[in-house]
Amino acid sequence: MALVIYDFSKCTGAGECADACPVDILDTSKNERWCKPVNDEVSNKDVLQKYLDEVEPNDASTLILKFDMPSCIGCGACVNVCPEDALEVES
Numbered sequence: 001m002a003l004v005i006y007d008f009s010k011c012t013g014a015g016e017c018a019d020a021c022p023v024d025i026l027d028t029s030k031n032e033r034w035c036k037p038v039n040d041e042v043s044n045k046d047v048l049q050k051y052l053d054e055v056e057p058n059d060a061s062t063l064i065l066k067f068d069m070p071s072c073i074g075c076g077a078c079v080n081v082c083p084e085d086a087l088e089v090e091s
């Protein structure tokens with residue numbers, strides 16, 4: 001179990017983090033404006049819903065959301081490739 005923390009004031013949605021994740025639990029939004037965990041991999045559904053309601057429909061957001069990710073192995077690959085320092089992982 002780990003927390004994957006996205007700062008949506010910084011994310012550009014290019015998807016480098018999703019490409020780097022070895023267990024494929026990150027994804028880009030359909031409009032490619034954001035990146036986020038794969039829906040089924042998030043255990044705190046209230047936070048996922050907040051993302052779906054308040055981040056994904058908009059072009060800009062200042063939310064910082066902490067997604068509970070039971071399948072995350074805490075490798076840090078997503079953090080290391082992010083050019084915007086928009087990601088943190090807490091194991």
Ligand code: SF4
Nearest residue numbers: 011012015017035082
């Ligand atoms: S690597 Fe960083 S800026 Fe790029 S999509 Fe992921 S969180 Fe957003």
Ligand code: SF4
Nearest residue numbers: 021072073075076078
């Ligand atoms: S820490 Fe590793 S396993 Fe967890 S989301 Fe990032 S790249 Fe994926």
